[in-house]
Amino acid sequence: MTKAQKYSLIGGGLFLSLVAPFLLPQLATQLTMLWLMVVFALTWDTLGGQMGYNSFGNILFFGIGAYACAVLQRDLGLDYFIGLAVGLAFAGVLSSLVAIILGFGMLGLRGHYFAIGTLGLGIAAGEIAGGWDYVGAGSGMVPPLYPTALAGRELFFYFLMFALALATFFILRALYATKFGLALNAIRDDEDKAEAMGLQTTQVKSFAWAVSALFLGIGGGLAGNLLGFIDPRDVAFAGATFGVWMVLMAILGGKGTVWGPVIGAVVFHITQELFWTYLLGWQRVALGLLIVAIVVFFPNGILGTLREQRPEWFGEKVEERA
Template identity: 75%
Template sequence: MSGAAKWTAVLGGGALVLAAPFLAPAFVTQLAFLWLMIVFAQTWDLMGGQLGYNSFGNIFFFGIGVYACAVLQRDAGLSYYEGLFAGLALAGVLAAASAAFLGLGILGLRGHYFAIGTLGLGIAGGEIAAGTPYLGAGSGIVPPLFPGELQARGLFFYFAFAALTLATFFTLRWLYTTRFGLALNAIRDDEDKAEAMGLHTTRLKTLAWSLSAFFLGIAGGLAGNLIGFVDPRDVAFAGATFGVWMILMAILGGKGTLWGPVIGAVIFHVTQELFWTYLLGWQRVALGLLIVVIVVFFPQGILGALKERYPDRFARRDAA
Protein backbone atom coordinates (compact mmCIF):
# COMPACT_ATOMS: atom_id res chain seq x y z
CA MET A 1 0.00 0.00 0.00
CA SER A 2 1.40 3.40 -1.00
CA GLY A 3 1.91 6.26 1.42
CA ALA A 4 -1.07 8.18 0.05
CA ALA A 5 -3.31 5.14 0.35
CA LYS A 6 -2.21 4.61 3.96
CA TRP A 7 -2.97 8.21 4.89
CA THR A 8 -6.32 7.97 3.14
CA ALA A 9 -7.15 4.84 5.12
CA VAL A 10 -6.04 6.47 8.40
CA LEU A 11 -8.07 9.63 7.77
CA GLY A 12 -11.09 7.61 6.65
CA GLY A 13 -10.88 5.42 9.75
CA GLY A 14 -10.54 8.46 12.01
CA ALA A 15 -13.55 10.11 10.41
CA LEU A 16 -15.58 6.93 10.87
CA VAL A 17 -14.62 6.72 14.56
CA LEU A 18 -15.69 10.33 15.12
CA ALA A 19 -18.90 10.05 13.11
CA ALA A 20 -20.13 6.60 14.24
CA PRO A 21 -21.98 7.68 17.42
CA PHE A 22 -23.75 10.47 15.51
CA LEU A 23 -24.62 8.26 12.54
CA ALA A 24 -26.04 5.55 14.84
CA PRO A 25 -27.07 7.32 18.07
CA ALA A 26 -29.29 4.41 19.14
CA PHE A 27 -26.26 2.09 19.25
CA VAL A 28 -23.79 4.26 21.15
CA THR A 29 -23.62 1.90 24.12
CA GLN A 30 -23.11 -1.13 21.88
CA LEU A 31 -20.35 0.73 20.02
CA ALA A 32 -18.67 1.57 23.34
CA PHE A 33 -18.77 -2.11 24.26
CA LEU A 34 -17.25 -2.90 20.86
CA TRP A 35 -14.20 -0.83 21.81
CA LEU A 36 -14.07 -2.70 25.11
CA MET A 37 -14.10 -6.04 23.28
CA ILE A 38 -11.17 -4.91 21.13
CA VAL A 39 -9.18 -4.02 24.26
CA PHE A 40 -10.01 -7.44 25.70
CA ALA A 41 -8.75 -9.23 22.60
CA GLN A 42 -5.62 -7.10 22.19
CA THR A 43 -4.48 -7.39 25.79
CA TRP A 44 -5.07 -11.14 25.89
CA ASP A 45 -3.17 -11.63 22.64
CA LEU A 46 -0.13 -9.91 24.12
CA MET A 47 0.22 -12.94 26.38
CA GLY A 48 -1.55 -15.69 24.46
CA GLY A 49 -0.44 -14.77 20.94
CA GLN A 50 2.84 -12.89 21.09
CA LEU A 51 4.22 -14.68 24.15
CA GLY A 52 2.51 -18.05 23.80
CA TYR A 53 1.19 -18.11 27.38
CA ASN A 54 -2.53 -18.82 27.35
CA SER A 55 -3.84 -17.01 30.40
CA PHE A 56 -7.33 -17.73 31.75
CA GLY A 57 -6.92 -15.17 34.51
CA ASN A 58 -6.76 -11.82 32.72
CA ILE A 59 -10.30 -11.06 33.90
CA PHE A 60 -8.78 -10.74 37.39
CA PHE A 61 -7.02 -7.50 36.41
CA PHE A 62 -10.17 -6.17 34.77
CA GLY A 63 -12.05 -6.79 38.03
CA ILE A 64 -9.37 -5.04 40.08
CA GLY A 65 -9.78 -2.02 37.83
CA VAL A 66 -13.56 -2.07 38.19
CA TYR A 67 -13.42 -2.04 41.99
CA ALA A 68 -10.44 0.30 42.35
CA CYS A 69 -12.15 3.00 40.30
CA ALA A 70 -15.60 2.54 41.86
CA VAL A 71 -14.31 2.56 45.46
CA LEU A 72 -12.18 5.66 44.94
CA GLN A 73 -15.11 7.48 43.33
CA ARG A 74 -17.31 6.48 46.26
CA ASP A 75 -14.91 7.42 49.08
CA ALA A 76 -12.63 10.19 47.82
CA GLY A 77 -15.21 12.99 47.92
CA LEU A 78 -14.14 14.35 44.53
CA SER A 79 -16.29 15.63 41.69
CA TYR A 80 -17.41 13.08 39.15
CA TYR A 81 -14.72 13.75 36.55
CA GLU A 82 -11.94 14.18 39.13
CA GLY A 83 -12.94 10.94 40.82
CA LEU A 84 -13.26 9.09 37.51
CA PHE A 85 -9.85 10.04 36.15
CA ALA A 86 -8.14 9.51 39.50
CA GLY A 87 -9.91 6.16 39.74
CA LEU A 88 -8.79 5.14 36.26
CA ALA A 89 -5.18 5.98 37.11
CA LEU A 90 -5.43 3.96 40.32
CA ALA A 91 -7.11 1.10 38.45
CA GLY A 92 -4.32 0.83 35.90
CA VAL A 93 -1.56 1.04 38.51
CA LEU A 94 -3.13 -1.50 40.89
CA ALA A 95 -3.85 -3.95 38.08
CA ALA A 96 -0.28 -3.68 36.77
CA ALA A 97 1.17 -4.04 40.27
CA SER A 98 -0.97 -7.13 40.88
CA ALA A 99 0.25 -8.67 37.63
CA ALA A 100 3.87 -7.94 38.58
CA PHE A 101 3.42 -9.51 42.01
CA LEU A 102 1.59 -12.60 40.75
CA GLY A 103 3.75 -12.95 37.67
CA LEU A 104 6.93 -13.50 39.65
CA GLY A 105 5.42 -16.75 40.89
CA ILE A 106 2.85 -17.91 38.34
CA LEU A 107 4.93 -17.07 35.27
CA GLY A 108 7.52 -19.56 36.39
CA LEU A 109 5.01 -22.18 35.22
CA ARG A 110 4.74 -23.19 31.59
CA GLY A 111 2.18 -24.58 29.18
CA HIS A 112 -0.97 -26.05 30.65
CA TYR A 113 0.41 -25.63 34.16
CA PHE A 114 0.34 -21.87 33.68
CA ALA A 115 -3.16 -22.01 32.16
CA ILE A 116 -4.48 -24.00 35.13
CA GLY A 117 -2.66 -21.73 37.57
CA THR A 118 -4.39 -18.66 36.18
CA LEU A 119 -7.82 -20.29 35.91
CA GLY A 120 -8.63 -19.73 39.56
CA LEU A 121 -7.64 -16.05 39.66
CA GLY A 122 -10.95 -14.70 38.37
CA ILE A 123 -12.97 -17.11 40.50
CA ALA A 124 -10.97 -16.19 43.60
CA GLY A 125 -11.34 -12.48 42.86
CA GLY A 126 -15.12 -12.79 42.55
CA GLU A 127 -15.44 -14.77 45.79
CA ILE A 128 -13.21 -12.37 47.74
CA ALA A 129 -15.15 -9.33 46.48
CA ALA A 130 -18.49 -11.03 47.20
CA GLY A 131 -17.40 -11.69 50.77
CA THR A 132 -15.92 -8.26 51.56
CA PRO A 133 -18.42 -5.74 53.02
CA TYR A 134 -16.17 -2.78 52.18
CA LEU A 135 -16.53 -3.71 48.50
CA GLY A 136 -20.29 -4.08 48.77
CA ALA A 137 -20.10 -7.87 49.24
CA GLY A 138 -22.67 -9.72 47.14
CA SER A 139 -24.79 -6.58 46.75
CA GLY A 140 -22.13 -4.89 44.64
CA ILE A 141 -21.38 -1.19 44.21
CA VAL A 142 -23.20 1.55 42.33
CA PRO A 143 -20.70 4.08 40.91
CA PRO A 144 -21.64 7.78 41.06
CA LEU A 145 -24.15 8.92 38.46
CA PHE A 146 -22.89 10.70 35.37
CA PRO A 147 -23.60 14.45 35.74
CA GLY A 148 -25.33 14.94 32.43
CA GLU A 149 -28.01 13.79 30.06
CA LEU A 150 -28.22 10.19 28.88
CA GLN A 151 -27.07 11.06 25.35
CA ALA A 152 -24.05 12.98 26.66
CA ARG A 153 -23.21 10.03 28.91
CA GLY A 154 -23.21 7.64 25.97
CA LEU A 155 -20.99 9.91 23.88
CA PHE A 156 -18.56 10.45 26.75
CA PHE A 157 -17.98 6.75 27.35
CA TYR A 158 -17.89 5.99 23.63
CA PHE A 159 -15.01 8.39 23.08
CA ALA A 160 -13.32 7.36 26.35
CA PHE A 161 -13.30 3.72 25.26
CA ALA A 162 -12.23 4.70 21.73
CA ALA A 163 -9.27 6.65 23.15
CA LEU A 164 -8.26 3.73 25.38
CA THR A 165 -8.51 1.26 22.48
CA LEU A 166 -6.40 3.42 20.17
CA ALA A 167 -3.83 3.95 22.92
CA THR A 168 -3.67 0.19 23.48
CA PHE A 169 -3.42 -0.57 19.76
CA PHE A 170 -0.64 1.91 18.99
CA THR A 171 1.30 1.01 22.14
CA LEU A 172 1.27 -2.66 21.16
CA ARG A 173 2.00 -1.81 17.51
CA TRP A 174 5.13 0.04 18.62
CA LEU A 175 6.04 -2.63 21.16
CA TYR A 176 5.97 -5.43 18.60
CA THR A 177 8.61 -3.63 16.50
CA THR A 178 11.09 -3.30 19.37
CA ARG A 179 13.64 -5.75 20.74
CA PHE A 180 11.22 -6.39 23.59
CA GLY A 181 8.63 -7.61 21.09
CA LEU A 182 11.19 -9.83 19.42
CA ALA A 183 12.15 -11.25 22.81
CA LEU A 184 8.51 -12.14 23.49
CA ASN A 185 8.32 -14.00 20.18
CA ALA A 186 11.58 -15.79 20.97
CA ILE A 187 10.08 -17.02 24.25
CA ARG A 188 6.99 -18.19 22.38
CA ASP A 189 9.04 -20.10 19.81
CA ASP A 190 11.47 -21.77 22.22
CA GLU A 191 11.80 -20.54 25.78
CA ASP A 192 14.74 -22.80 26.65
CA LYS A 193 16.79 -21.44 23.76
CA ALA A 194 15.78 -17.89 24.71
CA GLU A 195 17.09 -18.48 28.22
CA ALA A 196 20.27 -20.00 26.82
CA MET A 197 20.79 -16.82 24.79
CA GLY A 198 20.73 -14.79 28.00
CA LEU A 199 17.13 -13.54 28.11
CA HIS A 200 15.58 -13.12 31.56
CA THR A 201 12.38 -14.81 30.49
CA THR A 202 10.41 -14.55 33.75
CA ARG A 203 11.16 -10.83 33.97
CA LEU A 204 10.10 -10.26 30.36
CA LYS A 205 6.91 -12.29 30.81
CA THR A 206 6.08 -10.34 33.95
CA LEU A 207 6.56 -7.00 32.18
CA ALA A 208 4.29 -8.12 29.35
CA TRP A 209 1.59 -9.32 31.77
CA SER A 210 1.82 -6.05 33.71
CA LEU A 211 1.35 -4.01 30.53
CA SER A 212 -1.66 -6.10 29.59
CA ALA A 213 -3.08 -5.69 33.10
CA PHE A 214 -2.55 -1.91 33.02
CA PHE A 215 -4.86 -1.43 30.04
CA LEU A 216 -7.33 -4.00 31.39
CA GLY A 217 -7.50 -2.15 34.71
CA ILE A 218 -8.35 1.14 33.00
CA ALA A 219 -10.92 -0.65 30.85
CA GLY A 220 -12.46 -2.06 34.02
CA GLY A 221 -12.80 1.37 35.58
CA LEU A 222 -14.59 2.69 32.51
CA ALA A 223 -16.77 -0.40 32.16
CA GLY A 224 -18.01 -0.19 35.75
CA ASN A 225 -19.18 3.37 35.14
CA LEU A 226 -20.70 2.57 31.77
CA ILE A 227 -22.68 -0.40 33.11
CA GLY A 228 -23.68 1.59 36.19
CA PHE A 229 -23.55 -1.33 38.62
CA VAL A 230 -20.65 -3.46 39.79
CA ASP A 231 -21.55 -7.06 40.57
CA PRO A 232 -18.59 -9.15 41.79
CA ARG A 233 -19.29 -12.21 39.65
CA ASP A 234 -21.29 -10.96 36.67
CA VAL A 235 -19.42 -7.72 35.92
CA ALA A 236 -16.06 -7.35 37.67
CA PHE A 237 -14.80 -10.94 37.63
CA ALA A 238 -17.06 -12.30 34.89
CA GLY A 239 -14.83 -15.16 33.84
CA ALA A 240 -17.63 -17.13 32.18
CA THR A 241 -18.39 -14.25 29.81
CA PHE A 242 -15.72 -11.55 29.46
CA GLY A 243 -12.93 -13.93 30.49
CA VAL A 244 -13.84 -16.47 27.83
CA TRP A 245 -14.76 -13.96 25.15
CA MET A 246 -11.37 -12.25 25.16
CA ILE A 247 -9.73 -15.59 24.33
CA LEU A 248 -12.25 -16.48 21.63
CA MET A 249 -11.98 -13.10 19.91
CA ALA A 250 -8.21 -13.31 19.66
CA ILE A 251 -8.41 -16.89 18.34
CA LEU A 252 -11.12 -15.98 15.82
CA GLY A 253 -9.14 -13.12 14.31
CA GLY A 254 -5.74 -14.79 14.53
CA LYS A 255 -3.41 -15.13 17.50
CA GLY A 256 -0.02 -13.47 17.39
CA THR A 257 -1.00 -10.76 14.90
CA LEU A 258 -1.66 -7.06 15.32
CA TRP A 259 -4.97 -6.88 13.45
CA GLY A 260 -6.26 -10.37 14.20
CA PRO A 261 -7.67 -9.54 17.66
CA VAL A 262 -9.31 -6.40 16.25
CA ILE A 263 -11.00 -8.33 13.44
CA GLY A 264 -12.04 -11.12 15.78
CA ALA A 265 -13.51 -8.68 18.31
CA VAL A 266 -15.57 -6.86 15.68
CA ILE A 267 -16.98 -10.08 14.18
CA PHE A 268 -17.69 -11.66 17.57
CA HIS A 269 -19.37 -8.58 19.05
CA VAL A 270 -21.56 -7.91 16.01
CA THR A 271 -22.59 -11.57 15.86
CA GLN A 272 -23.35 -11.63 19.56
CA GLU A 273 -25.53 -8.50 19.32
CA LEU A 274 -27.45 -10.07 16.43
CA PHE A 275 -28.02 -13.19 18.51
CA TRP A 276 -29.32 -11.12 21.42
CA THR A 277 -31.64 -9.20 19.06
CA TYR A 278 -33.09 -11.93 16.86
CA LEU A 279 -32.60 -15.12 18.90
CA LEU A 280 -33.82 -13.98 22.30
CA GLY A 281 -34.16 -17.03 24.51
CA TRP A 282 -31.81 -19.05 22.32
CA GLN A 283 -28.95 -16.56 22.25
CA ARG A 284 -26.74 -18.56 24.60
CA VAL A 285 -27.26 -21.72 22.57
CA ALA A 286 -26.34 -19.84 19.39
CA LEU A 287 -23.31 -18.32 21.12
CA GLY A 288 -22.20 -21.78 22.25
CA LEU A 289 -22.47 -23.04 18.68
CA LEU A 290 -20.45 -20.04 17.52
CA ILE A 291 -17.72 -20.95 20.00
CA VAL A 292 -17.63 -24.51 18.64
CA VAL A 293 -17.41 -23.19 15.06
CA ILE A 294 -14.53 -20.88 16.00
CA VAL A 295 -12.51 -23.63 17.67
CA VAL A 296 -13.17 -26.29 14.98
CA PHE A 297 -13.05 -24.29 11.76
CA PHE A 298 -10.76 -21.39 12.69
CA PRO A 299 -7.99 -22.92 14.81
CA GLN A 300 -5.49 -20.45 13.30
CA GLY A 301 -7.96 -17.59 13.04
CA ILE A 302 -9.16 -15.62 10.05
CA LEU A 303 -5.77 -14.07 9.34
CA GLY A 304 -4.09 -17.44 9.74
CA ALA A 305 -6.46 -18.97 7.19
CA LEU A 306 -5.83 -16.09 4.78
CA LYS A 307 -2.07 -16.51 5.16
CA GLU A 308 -2.38 -20.19 4.23
CA ARG A 309 -4.59 -19.40 1.24
CA TYR A 310 -2.59 -16.41 -0.03
CA PRO A 311 0.97 -16.92 1.26
CA ASP A 312 2.61 -14.81 -1.45
CA ARG A 313 0.61 -11.68 -0.61
CA PHE A 314 1.35 -11.88 3.10
CA ALA A 315 5.02 -12.69 2.44
CA ARG A 316 5.39 -9.53 0.32
CA ARG A 317 3.63 -7.43 2.97
CA ASP A 318 5.76 -8.84 5.80
CA ALA A 319 8.91 -8.22 3.80
CA ALA A 320 7.84 -4.62 3.17
Protein backbone atom coordinates (compact mmCIF):
# COMPACT_ATOMS: atom_id res chain seq x y z
CA MET A 1 0.00 0.00 0.00
CA THR A 2 1.43 3.38 -0.93
CA LYS A 3 1.31 6.34 1.39
CA ALA A 4 -1.24 8.12 -0.81
CA GLN A 5 -3.57 5.12 -0.83
CA LYS A 6 -3.24 4.79 2.92
CA TYR A 7 -4.04 8.42 3.60
CA SER A 8 -6.98 8.51 1.22
CA LEU A 9 -8.35 5.41 2.95
CA ILE A 10 -7.99 7.04 6.36
CA GLY A 11 -9.37 10.34 5.07
CA GLY A 12 -12.35 8.55 3.58
CA GLY A 13 -12.97 6.74 6.86
CA LEU A 14 -12.82 10.00 8.79
CA PHE A 15 -15.21 11.70 6.38
CA LEU A 16 -17.67 8.79 6.61
CA SER A 17 -17.47 8.92 10.40
CA LEU A 18 -18.31 12.62 10.38
CA VAL A 19 -21.31 12.39 8.06
CA ALA A 20 -22.65 8.98 9.12
CA PRO A 21 -24.90 10.18 11.97
CA PHE A 22 -26.50 12.76 9.61
CA LEU A 23 -27.02 10.24 6.82
CA LEU A 24 -28.29 7.49 9.11
CA PRO A 25 -29.92 9.29 12.04
CA GLN A 26 -31.89 6.17 13.02
CA LEU A 27 -28.58 4.36 13.58
CA ALA A 28 -26.90 7.14 15.56
CA THR A 29 -26.91 5.25 18.86
CA GLN A 30 -25.58 2.11 17.19
CA LEU A 31 -22.81 4.15 15.59
CA THR A 32 -21.99 5.68 18.95
CA MET A 33 -21.71 2.17 20.36
CA LEU A 34 -19.34 1.37 17.51
CA TRP A 35 -16.90 4.01 18.76
CA LEU A 36 -17.25 2.64 22.27
CA MET A 37 -16.29 -0.77 20.86
CA VAL A 38 -13.21 0.81 19.28
CA VAL A 39 -12.27 2.24 22.69
CA PHE A 40 -12.87 -1.19 24.25
CA ALA A 41 -10.63 -2.99 21.77
CA LEU A 42 -7.86 -0.36 21.83
CA THR A 43 -7.64 -0.18 25.61
CA TRP A 44 -7.75 -3.96 25.97
CA ASP A 45 -4.92 -4.26 23.50
CA THR A 46 -2.60 -2.06 25.60
CA LEU A 47 -2.20 -4.91 28.07
CA GLY A 48 -3.43 -7.88 26.05
CA GLY A 49 -1.62 -7.14 22.82
CA GLN A 50 1.26 -4.77 23.49
CA MET A 51 2.23 -6.05 26.94
CA GLY A 52 1.09 -9.67 26.69
CA TYR A 53 -1.08 -9.58 29.81
CA ASN A 54 -4.48 -10.99 28.93
CA SER A 55 -6.89 -9.15 31.17
CA PHE A 56 -10.45 -10.40 31.46
CA GLY A 57 -11.27 -7.78 34.06
CA ASN A 58 -10.92 -4.53 32.13
CA ILE A 59 -14.71 -4.20 32.22
CA LEU A 60 -14.17 -3.21 35.86
CA PHE A 61 -12.83 0.20 34.81
CA PHE A 62 -15.70 0.74 32.42
CA GLY A 63 -18.19 0.04 35.22
CA ILE A 64 -16.38 2.19 37.73
CA GLY A 65 -16.40 5.03 35.21
CA ALA A 66 -20.11 4.64 34.54
CA TYR A 67 -20.97 4.75 38.23
CA ALA A 68 -18.45 7.42 39.21
CA CYS A 69 -19.71 9.80 36.54
CA ALA A 70 -23.37 9.20 37.38
CA VAL A 71 -22.83 9.62 41.13
CA LEU A 72 -21.06 12.96 40.66
CA GLN A 73 -23.74 14.17 38.26
CA ARG A 74 -26.41 13.17 40.78
CA ASP A 75 -24.79 14.61 43.90
CA LEU A 76 -23.09 17.81 42.71
CA GLY A 77 -26.26 19.36 41.28
CA LEU A 78 -24.38 21.20 38.57
CA ASP A 79 -25.64 22.25 35.17
CA TYR A 80 -25.99 19.16 32.95
CA PHE A 81 -23.01 19.80 30.69
CA ILE A 82 -20.66 20.97 33.43
CA GLY A 83 -21.74 18.03 35.58
CA LEU A 84 -21.07 15.66 32.70
CA ALA A 85 -17.61 17.13 32.08
CA VAL A 86 -16.65 16.94 35.76
CA GLY A 87 -18.15 13.46 35.99
CA LEU A 88 -16.21 12.16 32.99
CA ALA A 89 -12.94 13.57 34.27
CA PHE A 90 -13.56 12.04 37.67
CA ALA A 91 -14.55 8.72 36.05
CA GLY A 92 -11.25 8.55 34.18
CA VAL A 93 -9.09 9.54 37.13
CA LEU A 94 -10.82 7.17 39.56
CA SER A 95 -10.53 4.24 37.15
CA SER A 96 -6.83 4.98 36.69
CA LEU A 97 -6.27 5.09 40.43
CA VAL A 98 -8.06 1.78 40.90
CA ALA A 99 -5.89 0.30 38.14
CA ILE A 100 -2.72 1.47 39.89
CA ILE A 101 -3.84 0.12 43.26
CA LEU A 102 -4.97 -3.22 41.80
CA GLY A 103 -1.81 -3.33 39.74
CA PHE A 104 0.37 -3.66 42.81
CA GLY A 105 -1.18 -7.04 43.49
CA MET A 106 -2.49 -8.29 40.17
CA LEU A 107 0.37 -7.35 37.86
CA GLY A 108 2.69 -9.58 39.86
CA LEU A 109 0.76 -12.51 38.42
CA ARG A 110 1.97 -13.89 35.12
CA GLY A 111 0.32 -15.55 32.15
CA HIS A 112 -2.75 -17.61 32.89
CA TYR A 113 -2.73 -16.60 36.53
CA PHE A 114 -3.21 -12.97 35.61
CA ALA A 115 -6.04 -13.87 33.22
CA ILE A 116 -7.86 -15.91 35.85
CA GLY A 117 -7.20 -13.36 38.57
CA THR A 118 -8.69 -10.54 36.52
CA LEU A 119 -11.67 -12.67 35.54
CA GLY A 120 -12.86 -12.42 39.13
CA LEU A 121 -12.60 -8.62 39.21
CA GLY A 122 -15.55 -7.78 36.98
CA ILE A 123 -17.78 -10.41 38.53
CA ALA A 124 -16.98 -9.28 42.07
CA ALA A 125 -17.55 -5.63 41.14
CA GLY A 126 -20.94 -6.46 39.61
CA GLU A 127 -22.00 -8.23 42.79
CA ILE A 128 -20.81 -5.38 45.00
CA ALA A 129 -22.55 -2.72 42.90
CA GLY A 130 -25.70 -4.87 42.84
CA GLY A 131 -25.85 -4.83 46.62
CA TRP A 132 -24.81 -1.26 47.33
CA ASP A 133 -27.72 1.12 48.00
CA TYR A 134 -25.60 4.25 47.45
CA VAL A 135 -25.42 3.37 43.75
CA GLY A 136 -28.95 2.04 43.51
CA ALA A 137 -28.12 -1.59 44.28
CA GLY A 138 -29.81 -4.13 42.01
CA SER A 139 -32.13 -1.62 40.37
CA GLY A 140 -29.18 0.34 38.99
CA MET A 141 -28.77 4.07 38.40
CA VAL A 142 -30.31 6.55 36.04
CA PRO A 143 -27.90 9.38 35.14
CA PRO A 144 -29.39 12.87 34.87
CA LEU A 145 -31.35 13.37 31.67
CA TYR A 146 -30.06 15.37 28.73
CA PRO A 147 -31.92 18.73 28.78
CA THR A 148 -35.20 18.11 26.97
CA ALA A 149 -35.30 21.67 25.63
CA LEU A 150 -32.23 20.92 23.53
CA ALA A 151 -32.28 18.81 20.41
CA GLY A 152 -29.43 16.72 19.12
CA ARG A 153 -28.88 14.33 22.03
CA GLU A 154 -27.85 11.51 19.68
CA LEU A 155 -25.43 13.72 17.79
CA PHE A 156 -23.98 15.12 21.00
CA PHE A 157 -23.10 11.68 22.33
CA TYR A 158 -22.02 10.44 18.93
CA PHE A 159 -19.40 13.14 18.58
CA LEU A 160 -18.27 12.87 22.18
CA MET A 161 -17.72 9.13 21.80
CA PHE A 162 -16.07 9.67 18.42
CA ALA A 163 -13.72 12.21 19.99
CA LEU A 164 -12.91 9.77 22.78
CA ALA A 165 -12.14 7.01 20.27
CA LEU A 166 -9.91 9.37 18.28
CA ALA A 167 -8.13 10.58 21.41
CA THR A 168 -7.62 7.00 22.59
CA PHE A 169 -6.25 5.99 19.20
CA PHE A 170 -3.84 8.87 18.77
CA ILE A 171 -2.61 8.97 22.36
CA LEU A 172 -2.01 5.22 22.44
CA ARG A 173 -0.32 5.35 19.06
CA ALA A 174 1.97 8.13 20.26
CA LEU A 175 2.72 6.20 23.46
CA TYR A 176 3.58 3.02 21.56
CA ALA A 177 6.12 4.98 19.52
CA THR A 178 8.11 5.93 22.62
CA LYS A 179 10.53 3.99 24.79
CA PHE A 180 7.51 3.15 26.92
CA GLY A 181 5.94 1.34 23.97
CA LEU A 182 9.06 -0.72 23.43
CA ALA A 183 9.20 -1.50 27.13
CA LEU A 184 5.65 -2.88 26.87
CA ASN A 185 6.70 -5.10 23.96
CA ALA A 186 9.80 -6.19 25.84
CA ILE A 187 7.65 -7.29 28.78
CA ARG A 188 5.39 -9.16 26.36
CA ASP A 189 8.28 -10.98 24.69
CA ASP A 190 10.29 -11.86 27.79
CA GLU A 191 9.65 -10.23 31.12
CA ASP A 192 12.54 -11.98 32.87
CA LYS A 193 14.91 -10.64 30.25
CA ALA A 194 13.47 -7.15 30.64
CA GLU A 195 14.11 -7.34 34.38
CA ALA A 196 17.61 -8.67 33.83
CA MET A 197 18.27 -5.68 31.57
CA GLY A 198 17.20 -3.33 34.35
CA LEU A 199 13.84 -2.12 33.03
CA GLN A 200 11.47 -0.80 35.69
CA THR A 201 8.85 -3.35 34.75
CA THR A 202 6.54 -2.82 37.73
CA GLN A 203 6.18 0.90 36.96
CA VAL A 204 5.71 0.28 33.26
CA LYS A 205 2.98 -2.30 33.81
CA SER A 206 1.07 -0.18 36.32
CA PHE A 207 1.25 2.86 34.08
CA ALA A 208 0.00 0.88 31.10
CA TRP A 209 -3.00 -0.39 33.03
CA ALA A 210 -3.70 3.11 34.34
CA VAL A 211 -3.70 4.58 30.81
CA SER A 212 -5.99 1.83 29.62
CA ALA A 213 -8.30 2.39 32.60
CA LEU A 214 -8.38 6.15 32.02
CA PHE A 215 -10.00 5.83 28.59
CA LEU A 216 -12.24 2.96 29.70
CA GLY A 217 -13.44 5.00 32.67
CA ILE A 218 -14.35 7.98 30.48
CA GLY A 219 -16.00 5.58 28.03
CA GLY A 220 -18.01 4.14 30.90
CA GLY A 221 -19.18 7.56 32.02
CA LEU A 222 -20.26 8.41 28.48
CA ALA A 223 -21.95 5.04 27.92
CA GLY A 224 -23.97 5.40 31.12
CA ASN A 225 -25.31 8.74 29.92
CA LEU A 226 -25.87 7.49 26.39
CA LEU A 227 -27.84 4.43 27.46
CA GLY A 228 -29.62 6.36 30.20
CA PHE A 229 -29.58 3.44 32.59
CA ILE A 230 -26.76 1.74 34.46
CA ASP A 231 -27.51 -1.84 35.38
CA PRO A 232 -24.80 -3.31 37.61
CA ARG A 233 -24.50 -6.63 35.78
CA ASP A 234 -25.83 -5.98 32.28
CA VAL A 235 -24.27 -2.61 31.54
CA ALA A 236 -21.60 -1.48 33.99
CA PHE A 237 -19.89 -4.77 34.78
CA ALA A 238 -21.15 -6.75 31.80
CA GLY A 239 -18.30 -9.21 31.73
CA ALA A 240 -20.11 -11.76 29.57
CA THR A 241 -20.83 -9.28 26.78
CA PHE A 242 -18.63 -6.15 26.73
CA GLY A 243 -15.92 -7.84 28.78
CA VAL A 244 -15.56 -10.74 26.34
CA TRP A 245 -16.13 -8.64 23.24
CA MET A 246 -13.20 -6.36 23.96
CA VAL A 247 -10.91 -9.39 23.93
CA LEU A 248 -12.48 -10.81 20.78
CA MET A 249 -12.37 -7.56 18.84
CA ALA A 250 -8.69 -7.02 19.58
CA ILE A 251 -7.85 -10.60 18.60
CA LEU A 252 -10.02 -10.47 15.47
CA GLY A 253 -8.30 -7.35 14.20
CA GLY A 254 -4.81 -8.38 15.24
CA LYS A 255 -3.49 -7.77 18.71
CA GLY A 256 -0.33 -5.86 19.34
CA THR A 257 -1.01 -3.43 16.47
CA VAL A 258 -2.63 0.00 16.53
CA TRP A 259 -5.00 -0.55 13.64
CA GLY A 260 -5.89 -4.14 14.51
CA PRO A 261 -8.25 -3.35 17.38
CA VAL A 262 -9.94 -0.61 15.32
CA ILE A 263 -10.53 -2.92 12.37
CA GLY A 264 -11.58 -5.73 14.70
CA ALA A 265 -14.09 -3.52 16.52
CA VAL A 266 -15.67 -2.26 13.31
CA VAL A 267 -15.94 -5.71 11.72
CA PHE A 268 -17.21 -7.29 14.92
CA HIS A 269 -19.78 -4.63 15.72
CA ILE A 270 -21.22 -4.56 12.22
CA THR A 271 -21.36 -8.36 12.03
CA GLN A 272 -23.02 -8.48 15.39
CA GLU A 273 -25.63 -5.91 14.45
CA LEU A 274 -26.36 -7.79 11.21
CA PHE A 275 -26.82 -11.00 13.17
CA TRP A 276 -29.21 -9.21 15.49
CA THR A 277 -31.22 -7.86 12.59
CA TYR A 278 -31.33 -10.85 10.26
CA LEU A 279 -30.81 -13.86 12.51
CA LEU A 280 -32.95 -12.86 15.45
CA GLY A 281 -33.29 -15.79 17.79
CA TRP A 282 -30.11 -17.34 16.44
CA GLN A 283 -27.86 -14.32 16.92
CA ARG A 284 -25.96 -15.83 19.85
CA VAL A 285 -25.39 -19.08 18.00
CA ALA A 286 -24.12 -17.16 14.98
CA LEU A 287 -21.90 -15.03 17.19
CA GLY A 288 -20.51 -18.17 18.83
CA LEU A 289 -19.76 -19.71 15.44
CA LEU A 290 -18.10 -16.50 14.34
CA ILE A 291 -15.88 -16.56 17.42
CA VAL A 292 -14.88 -20.17 16.74
CA ALA A 293 -14.16 -19.29 13.11
CA ILE A 294 -12.00 -16.33 14.15
CA VAL A 295 -9.91 -18.39 16.53
CA VAL A 296 -9.50 -21.29 14.08
CA PHE A 297 -8.87 -19.39 10.85
CA PHE A 298 -7.39 -16.10 12.05
CA PRO A 299 -5.56 -16.87 15.29
CA ASN A 300 -3.36 -13.87 14.62
CA GLY A 301 -6.22 -11.65 13.56
CA ILE A 302 -6.77 -9.83 10.30
CA LEU A 303 -3.60 -7.75 10.49
CA GLY A 304 -1.57 -10.63 11.93
CA THR A 305 -2.53 -12.82 8.98
CA LEU A 306 -1.71 -10.02 6.59
CA ARG A 307 1.68 -9.63 8.23
CA GLU A 308 2.44 -13.32 7.70
CA GLN A 309 1.53 -13.03 4.02
CA ARG A 310 3.19 -9.68 3.35
CA PRO A 311 5.96 -9.10 5.91
CA GLU A 312 7.51 -6.41 3.72
CA TRP A 313 4.40 -4.21 4.20
CA PHE A 314 5.33 -4.14 7.85
CA GLY A 315 8.94 -3.17 7.30
CA GLU A 316 10.44 -6.64 7.73
CA LYS A 317 13.18 -6.94 5.20
CA VAL A 318 16.83 -7.82 4.85
CA GLU A 319 18.84 -4.73 4.06
CA GLU A 320 21.94 -5.45 2.09
CA ARG A 321 24.57 -2.80 2.36
CA ALA A 322 26.85 -1.81 -0.42
